[in-house]
Amino acid sequence: MTEAPLPPLISNNNNTTGITLQDHNAGDHDKKEMVKLEVDGGGDSALVEARFSDGVYDKPLSCFGCGIGWFSFLLGFAFPPLWYYATVLYFGNYLKDPRERPGLAASAIAALICSVVLVVLLFSLFS
Numbered sequence: 001m002t003e004a005p006l007p008p009l010i011s012n013n014n015n016t017t018g019i020t021l022q023d024h025n026a027g028d029h030d031k032k033e034m035v036k037l038e039v040d041g042g043g044d045s046a047l048v049e050a051r052f053s054d055g056v057y058d059k060p061l062s063c064f065g066c067g068i069g070w071f072s073f074l075l076g077f078a079f080p081p082l083w084y085y086a087t088v089l090y091f092g093n094y095l096k097d098p099r100e101r102p103g104l105a106a107s108a109i110a111a112l113i114c115s116v117v118l119v120v121l122l123f124s125l126f127s
Contacts, residue, residue, distance in 0.1 A: 057099070061097060061099060061100070066103070067097070067099060067100045067103045068086065068089065068094075068100060068103070068104070069086055069089075069090070069100050069101070069102065069103020069104035069105070069106065069107055070102075070103035070106070071103070072085060072086035072103070072104075072107045073086065073103055073106045073107045073110060076107060076110055076111075076114075080111075080114050082107070083107045083108070083110045083111035083114060084111050086103070086104050086107030086108065086111070087104075087107060087108040087111045089104055090104035090105060090107065090108045091108070
């Protein structure tokens with residue numbers, strides 16, 4: 001087999017952003033196409049910018065790095081009142097870090113399921 005020549009490149013180098021189109025042939029039957037977007041430089045017209053450059057998400061979450069919500073969710077299987085604690089935090093808009101919200105929501109859902117199971121269990125025992 002002979003090796004295919006390098007694919008043709010079409011690029012735009014007038015601006016700080018370059019667009020490169022590459023075409024790869026892998027035999028007679030298989031034809032693969034790939035589009036590659038290259039972003040060079042920075043400045044006011046950059047396509048990619050550092051939105052979170054203030055370091056908000058650089059700090060690890062509390063409770064061993066998983067956050068209060070997920071920590072309460074996991075420990076709630078052993079101590080269900082932790083689910084209710086996280087539910088109070090969720091509905092009380094405890095948002096020191098937006099990464100806490102999914103764990104708090106999961107704990108609120110677990111508290112709801114636990115409450116329904118508890119009500120059904122008590123209703124079946126006392127009726």
